[in-house]
Amino acid sequence: MQTKTKWSPGPGAKVLGVALTNNDGWVVSAAGPAFGICPDCGRRTRNRHGWSNRSLQDLPVQGKTVTVKLRLSRWRCAHQKCERQTFTDRLPTIASPYARRTRRVSEIVGLLGHSAGGRPGERLMRRLGMPVSDDTILRQLKRDAARAHRDATIRVVGIDDWSWRRSWRYGTMIVDLERRSVVDILEDRSVASVARWLEQHPSVEIVSRDRCGLYAQAAREGAPQARQVADRFHL
Ligand SMILES: [Zn+2]
Numbered sequence: 748m749q750t751k752t753k754w755s756p757g758p759g760a761k762v763l764g765v766a767l768t769n770n771d772g773w774v775v776s777a778a779g780p781a782f783g784i785c786p787d788c789g790r791r792t793r794n795r796h797g798w799s800n801r802s803l804q805d806l807p808v809q810g811k812t813v814t815v816k817l818r819l820s821r822w823r824c825a826h827q828k829c830e831r832q833t834f835t836d837r838l839p840t841i842a843s844p845y846a847r848r849t850r851r852v853s854e855i856v857g858l859l860g861h862s863a864g865g866r867p868g869e870r871l872m873r874r875l876g877m878p879v880s881d882d883t884i885l886r887q888l889k890r891d892a893a894r895a896h897r898d899a900t901i902r903v904v905g906i907d908d909w910s911w912r913r914s915w916r917y918g919t920m921i922v923d924l925e926r927r928s929v930v931d932i933l934e935d936r937s938v939a940s941v942a943r944w945l946e947q948h949p950s951v952e953i954v955s956r957d958r959c960g961l962y963a964q965a966a967r968e969g970a971p972q973a974r975q976v977a978d979r980f981h982l
Contacts, residue, residue: 857891861888921944937961955976
Protein backbone atom coordinates (compact mmCIF):
# COMPACT_ATOMS: atom_id res chain seq x y z
CA MET A 748 0.00 0.00 0.00
CA GLN A 749 2.85 2.31 0.96
CA THR A 750 4.52 1.57 -2.38
CA LYS A 751 1.34 2.29 -4.30
CA THR A 752 1.04 5.70 -2.65
CA LYS A 753 4.50 6.58 -3.98
CA TRP A 754 3.38 5.85 -7.54
CA SER A 755 0.43 8.22 -7.28
CA PRO A 756 0.54 11.24 -9.63
CA GLY A 757 -0.94 13.37 -6.84
CA PRO A 758 -3.79 13.88 -4.37
CA GLY A 759 -7.15 12.41 -5.38
CA ALA A 760 -5.70 9.64 -7.58
CA LYS A 761 -5.67 6.13 -6.13
CA VAL A 762 -3.18 3.71 -7.67
CA LEU A 763 -4.73 0.38 -8.68
CA GLY A 764 -1.71 -1.27 -10.24
CA VAL A 765 1.76 -0.77 -11.74
CA ALA A 766 3.26 -2.75 -14.62
CA LEU A 767 6.53 -2.55 -16.54
CA THR A 768 5.93 -2.98 -20.27
CA ASN A 769 8.47 -3.54 -23.04
CA ASN A 770 7.57 -0.57 -25.17
CA ASP A 771 5.87 1.99 -22.96
CA GLY A 772 7.94 1.80 -19.74
CA TRP A 773 5.97 1.86 -16.50
CA VAL A 774 2.21 2.00 -16.79
CA VAL A 775 0.39 3.10 -13.65
CA SER A 776 -3.34 2.44 -13.50
CA ALA A 777 -5.14 4.86 -11.21
CA ALA A 778 -8.66 6.02 -10.47
CA GLY A 779 -10.09 9.34 -9.36
CA PRO A 780 -11.94 9.95 -6.08
CA ALA A 781 -14.78 7.72 -4.85
CA PHE A 782 -17.17 10.67 -4.81
CA GLY A 783 -17.59 13.89 -6.76
CA ILE A 784 -18.02 17.46 -5.55
CA CYS A 785 -20.32 19.51 -7.75
CA PRO A 786 -18.50 22.65 -9.00
CA ASP A 787 -21.78 24.63 -8.90
CA CYS A 788 -23.46 23.76 -5.60
CA GLY A 789 -20.46 22.24 -3.78
CA ARG A 790 -22.34 19.11 -2.67
CA ARG A 791 -20.91 15.61 -2.66
CA THR A 792 -22.36 12.93 -4.88
CA ARG A 793 -21.73 9.23 -5.35
CA ASN A 794 -24.18 9.01 -8.22
CA ARG A 795 -21.92 7.94 -11.08
CA HIS A 796 -23.00 8.75 -14.61
CA GLY A 797 -20.04 7.24 -16.46
CA TRP A 798 -16.27 7.08 -16.88
CA SER A 799 -13.63 8.89 -18.86
CA ASN A 800 -9.98 7.95 -19.28
CA ARG A 801 -6.92 10.17 -19.42
CA SER A 802 -3.38 9.20 -20.26
CA LEU A 803 -0.72 11.38 -18.61
CA GLN A 804 3.04 11.33 -18.89
CA ASP A 805 4.53 11.48 -15.38
CA LEU A 806 8.01 11.70 -13.83
CA PRO A 807 10.32 8.79 -14.81
CA VAL A 808 11.24 5.88 -12.56
CA GLN A 809 14.58 4.07 -12.88
CA GLY A 810 15.24 6.01 -16.08
CA LYS A 811 12.09 4.65 -17.73
CA THR A 812 9.02 6.58 -18.81
CA VAL A 813 5.93 6.53 -16.62
CA THR A 814 2.45 6.74 -18.13
CA VAL A 815 -0.49 7.19 -15.78
CA LYS A 816 -3.75 5.73 -17.09
CA LEU A 817 -6.19 7.69 -15.00
CA ARG A 818 -9.81 6.64 -14.85
CA LEU A 819 -12.06 9.55 -13.90
CA SER A 820 -15.74 9.55 -13.09
CA ARG A 821 -18.52 11.55 -14.60
CA TRP A 822 -20.96 12.32 -11.80
CA ARG A 823 -24.56 13.34 -11.64
CA CYS A 824 -25.40 16.13 -9.20
CA ALA A 825 -28.20 14.86 -7.00
CA HIS A 826 -29.19 18.18 -5.49
CA GLN A 827 -32.67 19.14 -6.69
CA LYS A 828 -32.12 22.89 -6.81
CA CYS A 829 -28.78 22.68 -8.66
CA GLU A 830 -28.86 23.47 -12.37
CA ARG A 831 -25.88 21.30 -13.19
CA GLN A 832 -26.72 17.77 -14.21
CA THR A 833 -23.33 16.11 -14.69
CA PHE A 834 -19.66 16.95 -14.20
CA THR A 835 -16.28 15.18 -14.43
CA ASP A 836 -13.49 14.88 -11.83
CA ARG A 837 -10.96 17.65 -12.43
CA LEU A 838 -7.90 16.98 -10.22
CA PRO A 839 -6.26 20.34 -11.09
CA THR A 840 -3.28 19.70 -8.81
CA ILE A 841 -2.31 16.74 -11.02
CA ALA A 842 -2.80 18.17 -14.52
CA SER A 843 -4.58 20.99 -16.38
CA PRO A 844 -7.84 19.99 -18.12
CA TYR A 845 -6.53 18.97 -21.56
CA ALA A 846 -2.84 18.44 -20.77
CA ARG A 847 -1.11 15.22 -21.82
CA ARG A 848 1.43 15.32 -19.00
CA THR A 849 1.28 15.96 -15.28
CA ARG A 850 1.91 19.42 -13.91
CA ARG A 851 5.24 18.36 -12.43
CA VAL A 852 6.45 17.19 -15.86
CA SER A 853 5.16 20.37 -17.55
CA GLU A 854 7.17 22.41 -15.07
CA ILE A 855 10.36 20.56 -16.01
CA VAL A 856 9.57 20.97 -19.73
CA GLY A 857 9.27 24.73 -19.17
CA LEU A 858 12.46 24.99 -17.13
CA LEU A 859 14.57 22.93 -19.53
CA GLY A 860 13.14 24.61 -22.62
CA HIS A 861 13.91 27.98 -21.13
CA SER A 862 17.53 27.21 -20.35
CA ALA A 863 18.47 24.70 -23.06
CA GLY A 864 16.29 25.62 -26.05
CA GLY A 865 14.12 23.35 -28.19
CA ARG A 866 16.37 20.69 -29.70
CA PRO A 867 18.86 20.32 -26.79
CA GLY A 868 15.90 20.35 -24.38
CA GLU A 869 14.27 17.54 -26.36
CA ARG A 870 17.47 15.43 -26.21
CA LEU A 871 17.90 16.03 -22.50
CA MET A 872 14.27 15.19 -21.70
CA ARG A 873 14.63 11.90 -23.63
CA ARG A 874 17.75 10.99 -21.65
CA LEU A 875 15.90 11.74 -18.42
CA GLY A 876 13.05 9.39 -19.32
CA MET A 877 10.54 12.11 -20.22
CA PRO A 878 10.46 12.17 -24.03
CA VAL A 879 8.73 15.27 -25.42
CA SER A 880 9.03 16.88 -28.84
CA ASP A 881 10.57 20.29 -29.38
CA ASP A 882 7.11 21.49 -30.48
CA THR A 883 5.81 20.56 -27.04
CA ILE A 884 8.66 22.47 -25.41
CA LEU A 885 7.86 25.52 -27.52
CA ARG A 886 4.15 25.36 -26.68
CA GLN A 887 4.92 25.00 -22.98
CA LEU A 888 7.20 28.05 -23.06
CA LYS A 889 4.55 30.10 -24.84
CA ARG A 890 1.90 29.06 -22.30
CA ASP A 891 4.14 29.88 -19.33
CA ALA A 892 5.07 33.22 -20.88
CA ALA A 893 1.45 34.15 -21.62
CA ARG A 894 0.38 33.28 -18.07
CA ALA A 895 3.21 35.24 -16.46
CA HIS A 896 2.58 38.37 -18.53
CA ARG A 897 -1.19 38.49 -18.82
CA ASP A 898 -1.50 41.93 -17.22
CA ALA A 899 2.04 43.22 -17.43
CA THR A 900 3.16 46.33 -19.25
CA ILE A 901 6.45 45.53 -20.93
CA ARG A 902 8.93 48.40 -21.12
CA VAL A 903 12.35 46.85 -21.60
CA VAL A 904 12.80 43.79 -23.82
CA GLY A 905 15.80 41.68 -24.74
CA ILE A 906 15.64 39.88 -28.08
CA ASP A 907 17.79 36.87 -28.84
CA ASP A 908 18.04 33.65 -30.84
CA TRP A 909 16.41 30.55 -29.49
CA SER A 910 17.49 27.22 -30.93
CA TRP A 911 14.41 25.39 -32.12
CA ARG A 912 13.68 22.26 -34.16
CA ARG A 913 17.01 20.81 -35.36
CA SER A 914 20.02 22.86 -34.55
CA TRP A 915 20.02 24.69 -37.88
CA ARG A 916 16.70 26.35 -37.26
CA TYR A 917 16.31 29.25 -34.90
CA GLY A 918 13.42 31.00 -33.31
CA THR A 919 13.40 34.22 -31.33
CA MET A 920 13.14 34.59 -27.59
CA ILE A 921 11.77 37.82 -26.16
CA VAL A 922 12.60 38.55 -22.53
CA ASP A 923 11.16 41.16 -20.19
CA LEU A 924 14.42 42.48 -18.78
CA GLU A 925 12.77 44.31 -15.87
CA ARG A 926 11.04 41.16 -14.62
CA ARG A 927 13.74 38.82 -15.91
CA SER A 928 11.31 36.42 -17.53
CA VAL A 929 10.48 35.15 -21.00
CA VAL A 930 7.49 36.96 -22.54
CA ASP A 931 7.24 35.12 -25.83
CA ILE A 932 8.90 32.68 -28.20
CA LEU A 933 8.55 33.34 -31.92
CA GLU A 934 8.84 30.39 -34.24
CA ASP A 935 11.29 31.99 -36.62
CA ARG A 936 14.06 34.53 -36.69
CA SER A 937 12.88 37.18 -39.12
CA VAL A 938 12.56 40.95 -39.30
CA ALA A 939 8.84 40.62 -40.10
CA SER A 940 7.79 38.53 -37.11
CA VAL A 941 9.87 40.47 -34.57
CA ALA A 942 8.62 43.79 -35.99
CA ARG A 943 5.04 42.52 -35.78
CA TRP A 944 5.52 41.48 -32.14
CA LEU A 945 6.92 44.91 -31.29
CA GLU A 946 4.03 46.66 -33.04
CA GLN A 947 1.64 44.69 -30.85
CA HIS A 948 3.48 45.87 -27.74
CA PRO A 949 3.64 49.68 -28.06
CA SER A 950 4.62 50.03 -24.38
CA VAL A 951 8.17 48.94 -25.21
CA GLU A 952 10.63 51.78 -24.57
CA ILE A 953 13.98 50.01 -24.77
CA VAL A 954 15.03 47.12 -27.02
CA SER A 955 18.19 45.28 -26.10
CA ARG A 956 19.48 43.11 -28.96
CA ASP A 957 22.62 41.54 -30.37
CA ARG A 958 24.80 43.32 -32.85
CA CYS A 959 23.53 41.59 -35.97
CA GLY A 960 21.37 43.70 -38.22
CA LEU A 961 18.24 41.58 -38.16
CA TYR A 962 16.84 42.52 -34.76
CA ALA A 963 18.03 46.11 -35.16
CA GLN A 964 16.03 46.35 -38.37
CA ALA A 965 13.00 44.73 -36.72
CA ALA A 966 13.15 47.22 -33.85
CA ARG A 967 13.41 50.16 -36.26
CA GLU A 968 10.31 48.94 -38.09
CA GLY A 969 8.20 47.66 -35.22
CA ALA A 970 9.16 49.97 -32.36
CA PRO A 971 10.40 53.27 -33.80
CA GLN A 972 9.58 54.91 -30.44
CA ALA A 973 12.02 52.66 -28.59
CA ARG A 974 15.68 53.22 -27.86
CA GLN A 975 17.95 50.43 -29.04
CA VAL A 976 20.89 49.18 -27.03
CA ALA A 977 23.34 46.41 -27.90
CA ASP A 978 23.03 43.58 -25.41
CA ARG A 979 26.05 43.44 -23.12
CA PHE A 980 26.34 39.71 -23.71
CA HIS A 981 26.93 40.36 -27.36
CA LEU A 982 29.57 43.07 -27.04
ZN1 LIG B 1 -24.74 20.68 -8.00
